[in-house]
Amino acid sequence: MDGLLGANSSAVHAEKLFGYVTQDDSSLHPWRSIRDSHVPKEIPPSSLVAMTIATQLVVALRFLMSLICALVIIEGVKTIVIPRPQPLCAAFLAVTGGIGLLSQLTSDKSLPSFKDTRVSEVRLLIGGVLAMAQCTYLMKTNASGGIYMTWITFGACVANLVIWVFLNLRLDSIGVALATGSKGDKTFWGQLGSQVRSNMISPSRPRVLTGFGVILIFLVWLFAVLLPWDDVAKHDSRWNSIRKTLTADGADAARRATAYWGTQKPLIQQSLKTNFTLHPYFAATEVWYGARWDEIINQRISSMGSQLDNEGKKGFKIEKDKCAMFIFFKNNEIPIPDLLTIAYTKDDAMKTLEDIQANPSNYKFPMFLKGCHLTQGSDKGMRPLKKKDLTEDRFNNILMPWLEKKWKQRPNDSGRNWATTMNRLLDTLEPGIAFQLPFRGMRVSPYNTPLEVKVEVIWGRAYLGLFADYHDVIALRDGSLEFTCRDKACPEWWSHGNSPDLRLKWAVENGHMEAVWALAERVANAIGIDEVRVDIFIDPSRPTKPVVNEISLSSGHEYMYHTDYLAEAWAAPHLAKSGQMQPGSWPSPRIRATNVEVVDQAPANSKR
Numbered sequence: 375m376d377g378l379l380g381a382n383s384s385a386v387h388a389e390k391l392f393g394y395v396t397q398d399d400s401s402l403h404p405w406r407s408i409r410d411s412h413v414p415k416e417i418p419p420s421s422l423v424a425m426t427i428a429t430q431l432v433v434a435l436r437f438l439m440s441l442i443c444a445l446v447i448i449e450g451v452k453t454i455v456i457p458r459p460q461p462l463c464a465a466f467l468a469v470t471g472g473i474g475l476l477s478q479l480t481s482d483k484s485l486p487s488f489k490d491t492r493v494s495e496v497r498l499l500i501g502g503v504l505a506m507a508q509c510t511y512l513m514k515t516n517a518s519g520g521i522y523m524t525w526i527t528f529g530a531c532v533a534n535l536v537i538w539v540f541l542n543l544r545l546d547s548i549g550v551a552l553a554t555g556s557k558g559d560k561t562f563w564g565q566l567g568s569q570v571r572s573n574m575i576s577p578s579r580p581r582v583l584t585g586f587g588v589i590l591i592f593l594v595w596l597f598a599v600l601l602p603w604d605d606v607a608k609h610d611s612r613w614n615s616i617r618k619t620l621t622a623d624g625a626d627a628a629r630r631a632t633a634y635w636g637t638q639k640p641l642i643q644q645s646l647k648t649n650f651t652l653h654p655y656f657a658a659t660e661v662w663y664g665a666r667w668d669e670i671i672n673q674r675i676s677s678m679g680s681q682l683d684n685e686g687k688k689g690f691k692i693e694k695d696k697c698a699m700f701i702f703f704k705n706n707e708i709p710i711p712d713l714l715t716i717a718y719t720k721d722d723a724m725k726t727l728e729d730i731q732a733n734p735s736n737y738k739f740p741m742f743l744k745g746c747h748l749t750q751g752s753d754k755g756m757r758p759l760k761k762k763d764l765t766e767d768r769f770n771n772i773l774m775p776w777l778e779k780k781w782k783q784r785p786n787d788s789g790r791n792w793a794t795t796m797n798r799l800l801d802t803l804e805p806g807i808a809f810q811l812p813f814r815g816m817r818v819s820p821y822n823t824p825l826e827v828k829v830e831v832i833w834g835r836a837y838l839g840l841f842a843d844y845h846d847v848i849a850l851r852d853g854s855l856e857f858t859c860r861d862k863a864c865p866e867w868w869s870h871g872n873s874p875d876l877r878l879k880w881a882v883e884n885g886h887m888e889a890v891w892a893l894a895e896r897v898a899n900a901i902g903i904d905e906v907r908v909d910i911f912i913d914p915s916r917p918t919k920p921v922v923n924e925i926s927l928s929s930g931h932e933y934m935y936h937t938d939y940l941a942e943a944w945a946a947p948h949l950a951k952s953g954q955m956q957p958g959s960w961p962s963p964r965i966r967a968t969n970v971e972v973v974d975q976a977p978a979n980s981k982r
Contacts, residue, residue, distance in 0.1 A: 623871025815913025
């Protein structure tokens with residue numbers, strides 16, 4: 375076969391693989407005696423084809439492993455030349471990748487022999503462990519290829535360990551036994567199978583213990599390291615470069631996102647020059663050229679931690695303390711659903727509940743109890759209060775225990791890169807309960823809930839709005855609506871392609887979105903914040919009367935191919951301020967002249 379190993383070569387390799395080369399050490403194979411008397415002088419054609427395929431697979435696998443090692447070395451080099459070098463990661467990846475590549479290039483090009491697998495087992499085990507370590511380091515890298523190289527090295531790790539387990543537990547002999555004939559078969563292959571079954575090699579106790587020990591270590595690493603990383607990294611915008619390269623609809627969506635960015639960039643720059651001033655608290659975020667969305671959020675949270683430690687500043691309370699957020703909105707005349715009261719002590723909260731139970735006719739239902747210190751969705755710090763909850767049984771056995779539990783509960787921002795710092799900030803919050811009336815607008819969302827749009831505002835300019843209940847519809851400032859199916863059964867779940875959506879066209883045509891954009895920008899300007907997500911309720915019957923539900927300083931939502939442009943817009947003015955941008959490309963933000971805490975700002979002391 376041209377381009378393949380010749381038949382004779384394949385036969386030789388196959389003989390090495392299955393142990394029927396003429397060697398003195400016949401004790402290594404239980405079927406040696408049968409081979410000596412029954413092996414035909416010429417290997418059957420069907421077997422020769424299988425042997426040839428097996429040989430080519432081994433050659434291909436070794437080539438693939440060499441390629442992976444080369445890619446690891448390249449990723450190590452990239453990790454040292456990025457704007458924020460990671461020398462430890464770079465050195466480890468370069469050294470281990472070089473060792474692996476050298477090992478592959480200098481190894482025997484023939485098939486591994488099952489006669490004596492000790493050397494092969496050691497090489498496979500070391501290869502699997504090294505790939506696991508490389509995978510772990512690649513999770514931490516910020517280079518462009520780190521996101522997919524993590525999974526490539528994971529595949530290499532699994533391949534090495536699977537083959538190692540196969541050899542370590544002597545599954546090679548079991549495989550031969552199962553693949554050959556039955557006891558009643560009088561042919562050569564039938565007798566060979568019968569002989570193998572009667573002389574099957576069983577792994578020793580140390581081998582079994584070692585095998586299961588390695589499997590246990592791998593599973594612990596998988597569930598303790600890789601899967602938690604993936605829970606965060608699945609939203610990493612570095613996947614977008616792969617998506618738009620491999621999929622046509624992804625490429626089309628990326629092209630339109632680029633065109634949209636071209637129309638919005640000058641408007642953001644104009645907002646910086648004319649309308650917007652930045653509160654000093656948010657001016658301390660340090661970024662670098664090419665920083666991704668999640669990296670800038672991480673830098674923001676890090677800045678908040680430093681300012682808390684060094685200056686005692688708690689500007690993060692504008693979102694993380696719902697009580698402070700609601701008061702800020704009221705002081706700045708930003709519309710929100712009616713607020714009944716805020717209880718800062720557990721006794722006050724209980725007294726309010728007791729009064730509601732005693733005088734239900736004085737209140738409107740349902741209302742919502744919101745733990746002011748429990749802002750993460752996973753904290754489950756909000757529950758509706760309905761009239762049926764006021765019966766003695768439900769009040770004493772459900773409502774009051776819930777209040778007791780939530781008052782003691784500490785917030786936890788898990789599953790994020792910045793979780794450690796954020797949890798330290800959240801630990802400073804005092805518990806509280808806000809009693810809030812519901813939004814009274816028409817409920818037209820798919821879940822019979824108020825229609826909510828999550829608006830990203832950059833430097834005082836609303837860029838897009840996400841209707842998460844529609845999984846997902848993104849509204850743009852040009853009036854277009856993009857639908858990306860987020861169901862895992864949809865191709866768009868991976869490609870991030872989108873198509874025009876008409877279900878919410880009424881919100882654009884009837885002026886609802888214009889009011890939403892204006893309200894979101896009003897919130898961002900009142901705070902003086904470089905980036906904020908403003909969650910807004912829309913009332914279909916009142917186009918000009920949207921209200922704010924809440925805000926987010928660390929949004930975990932995906933904005934598909936818009937994400938990288940949002941990151942660029944967020945970072946560029948900070949870079950201009952620090953002199954890292956070419957003069958004139960982006961304006962430097964004007965810093966608000968105030969020493970007032972973010973949450974204490976009101977129109978009288980936040981004038982621009």
